[in-house]
Amino acid sequence: MKRLLVVDDEPHVARVLRVSLAKEGWAIEVAHNGTEALALIAANPPDVMITDIQMPGMGGEELCRKLHASMPDRPFPILVMTSMTALDQRNWARELGDIEFLEKPVSPRRVAATLTQLLERKNNDG
Amino acid sequence: MADMQTDEVARYGRWLKRSVGTAFRIGVGSAAGELLWADGNDAAPLASALATCIALPHDGSEGMRRQEADNATAYTCPIKLPAGAGDGWLLALPDRETPPTGIELNDLAETMADVATTLADGSRLNTEMDVLAAELAERYEELHLFYDIDRHLAKRDLGTEVLQDLLRTCAEQLNADVACFVRPAENITVSATNLSKPIHNLDLVLVEMRGDLFRFVSSSRSSVVINGMDDSRRAYIFTDMPYKVLACPVFQGLDMPAMLTLLNHADKPDFSNSDRRLGEVMAHQIANVMHMGEMFAQMRRFTEQMAAALIEAVEAKDPYTRGHSERVHLFSLRLGQALRLRNEELENLHWGSLLHDVGKIGIPDAVLCKPGRLTADEFTFIKVHPERSYEILRHVDRLKGAIDGARHHQEKFDGSGYPHGLRGNDIPLLARIIAVADTYDSITSSRAYRAGSTHEAAVKEMQRVRGTQLDPELLDIFLGLCEDDPALLAKLGIRRETGDL
Numbered sequence: 257m258k259r260l261l262v263v264d265d266e267p268h269v270a271r272v273l274r275v276s277l278a279k280e281g282w283a284i285e286v287a288h289n290g291t292e293a294l295a296l297i298a299a300n301p302p303d304v305m306i307t308d309i310q311m312p313g314m315g316g317e318e319l320c321r322k323l324h325a326s327m328p329d330r331p332f333p334i335l336v337m338t339s340m341t342a343l344d345q346r347n348w349a350r351e352l353g354d355i356e357f358l359e360k361p362v363s364p365r366r367v368a369a370t371l372t373q374l375l376e377r378k379n380n381d382g
Numbered sequence: 383m384a385d386m387q388t389d390e391v392a393r394y395g396r397w398l399k400r401s402v403g404t405a406f407r408i409g410v411g412s413a414a415g416e417l418l419w420a421d422g423n424d425a426a427p428l429a430s431a432l433a434t435c436i437a438l439p440h441d442g443s444e445g446m447r448r449q450e451a452d453n454a455t456a457y458t459c460p461i462k463l464p465a466g467a468g469d470g471w472l473l474a475l476p477d478r479e480t481p482p483t484g485i486e487l488n489d490l491a492e493t494m495a496d497v498a499t500t501l502a503d504g505s506r507l508n509t510e511m512d513v514l515a516a517e518l519a520e521r522y523e524e525l526h527l528f529y530d531i532d533r534h535l536a537k538r539d540l541g542t543e544v545l546q547d548l549l550r551t552c553a554e555q556l557n558a559d560v561a562c563f564v565r566p567a568e569n570i571t572v573s574a575t576n577l578s579k580p581i582h583n584l585d586l587v588l589v590e591m592r593g594d595l596f597r598f599v600s601s602s603r604s605s606v607v608i609n610g611m612d613d614s615r616r617a618y619i620f621t622d623m624p625y626k627v628l629a630c631p632v633f634q635g636l637d638m639p640a641m642l643t644l645l646n647h648a649d650k651p652d653f654s655n656s657d658r659r660l661g662e663v664m665a666h667q668i669a670n671v672m673h674m675g676e677m678f679a680q681m682r683r684f685t686e687q688m689a690a691a692l693i694e695a696v697e698a699k700d701p702y703t704r705g706h707s708e709r710v711h712l713f714s715l716r717l718g719q720a721l722r723l724r725n726e727e728l729e730n731l732h733w734g735s736l737l738h739d740v741g742k743i744g745i746p747d748a749v750l751c752k753p754g755r756l757t758a759d760e761f762t763f764i765k766v767h768p769e770r771s772y773e774i775l776r777h778v779d780r781l782k783g784a785i786d787g788a789r790h791h792q793e794k795f796d797g798s799g800y801p802h803g804l805r806g807n808d809i810p811l812l813a814r815i816i817a818v819a820d821t822y823d824s825i826t827s828s829r830a831y832r833a834g835s836t837h838e839a840a841v842k843e844m845q846r847v848r849g850t851q852l853d854p855e856l857l858d859i860f861l862g863l864c865e866d867d868p869a870l871l872a873k874l875g876i877r878r879e880t881g882d883l
Contacts, residue, residue, distance in 0.1 A: 272518055
């Protein structure tokens with residue numbers, strides 16, 4: 257089963273994704289902030305990670321920076337959820353590179369399509 | 383217990399275990415016979431007790447029961463989950479030599495009943511939350527669709543392009559292979575694809591839609607969903623087209639002039655109710671776009687016709703200038719495009735060049751059509767015409783950006799022109815463009831007092847006033863354009879000295 261790590265302090269996002277992605281064969285794991293996410297990734301890296309930006313404790317930006325520093329060959333793609341309108345949030349992620357975006361509130365169809373694309377790209381790359 | 387998460391089941395299992403102490407071993411199993419949680423290392427006795435429990439007949443009663451099999455005693459208590467989610471079982475095996483006392487069994491029965499109820503409640507809540515989450519997910523889809531539509535509509539003029547964008551959005555959002563807008567009466571078919579695999583005869587498929595499928599949707603006046611390949615309707619609509627179909631009517635008032643159709647290959651998931659709702663939202667938005675587009679076109683047509691009427695009024699005064707405005711307009715736009723003006727500026731150039739001579743309405747016929755040289759007094763009449771153009775056009779809000787082009791097209795680059803004697807780059811760019819186009823057409827077209835000159839003569843004359851009358855850079859670009867496109871000159875009937883064109 258493909259594993260998706262959802263990092264968000266609001267539980268409904270993970271729930272919406274779990275309900276809608278289960279049909280497509282995805283298992284969802286949840287972390288409520290960056291610290292929890294790092295622990296879960298250290299134990300068992302997921303196939304894809306989706307993260308929010310604003311979270312209590314370690315937020316999404318710090319989490320991505322830490323991952324970039326500690327895992328230069330990060331084996332899984334990252335999707336960052338940004339608000340539909342605040343496009344300027346994306347600048348730091350562009351600098352880091354290799355990060356895709358999702359508009360919040362997330363559209364499960366779009367997430368499903370993006371996940372499929374990402375995995376295909378990963379498989380094509382080797 | 384499809385709706386129980388494993389970690390929650392474990393929590394209930396541990397709770398039960400803590401309450402009964404060392405007298406029993408505890409397990410939690412699903413109705414399908416899967417042991418979801420077991421205390422201790424050796425799960426085999428619990429698994430076999432679960433298998434026995436499931437094999438026994440059940441009367442549906444609640445509470446703890448005792449079962450005997452293979453010389454092993456076990457106590458079981460059903461977990462009653464909401465219909466459809468499947469039941470589960472709590473299991474307890476005596477875990478010491480001496481049999482449990484009556485008090486211990488009473489305690490066990492009570493605790494098992496409590497845990498079973500709480501577990502079922504938790505599970506029910508979980509299921510309800512999932513239903514809500516699924517509902518929420520669909521609302522999110524609608525929100526995204528609306529947001530996308532809004533973004534497309536905000537971006538630019540209305541037309542086929544917007545429709546194409548909307549269809550692409552629709553195909554992507556609904557993960558459909560083809561999204562298509564059909565308006566048979568106007569012979570319009572616009573489509574966007576998001577193919578999961580190729581459709582070889584797409585054109586044929588699109589043509590086919592205009593027939594029976596459109597008539598069927600039109601007569602039912604509601605959305606039509608055909609998923610199954612064995613659907614009986616396929617005998618008479620969309621025959622031999624092995625696609626899943628979602629077709630939504632596009633209403634205008636009570637009429638249904640058009641339809642939105644989504645197609646999927648047979649191996650894609652069925653079109654759902656939620657797809658149908660989103661399709662209808664989309665169809666509704668397309669109806670709005672069509673309506674706005676038609677109003678826009680109507681307004682545009684009205685404006686063009688008013689402009690044509692104005693031009694006609696000018697040209698009626700002097701038959702020899704017939705077509706002059708149109709040609710100056712054509713040359714000006716060519717030059718504007720070569721300069722890569724922004725769309726808004728091109729629009730201003732469009733109106734400014736078409737209407738640049740409107741002020742000539744105020745010039746007496748005797749002056750305007752006089753063959754030969756004008757007297758100084760007569761020339762004064764001529765010189766006011768750009769200012770007249772300004773006075774006429776300033777009443778029209780939409781032409782605000784275009785007025786300067788008309789007002790200053792008789793200024794000269796060295797400052798010796800009229801009406802304001804502006805010089806060089808102080809002359810608005812649009813006016814400098816129109817001046818080049820105007821000069822060229824004045825030389826090459828026939829007038830009351832002379833026949834039109836050849837292209838080569840015009841080039842020579844314009845080179846002579848390069849930098850004094852005309853903007854030198856614009857002139858160079860314009861002459862370059864003429865070189866590149868001799869066919870245009872031929873089409874406009876401009877004579878050439880070489881004679882072979």
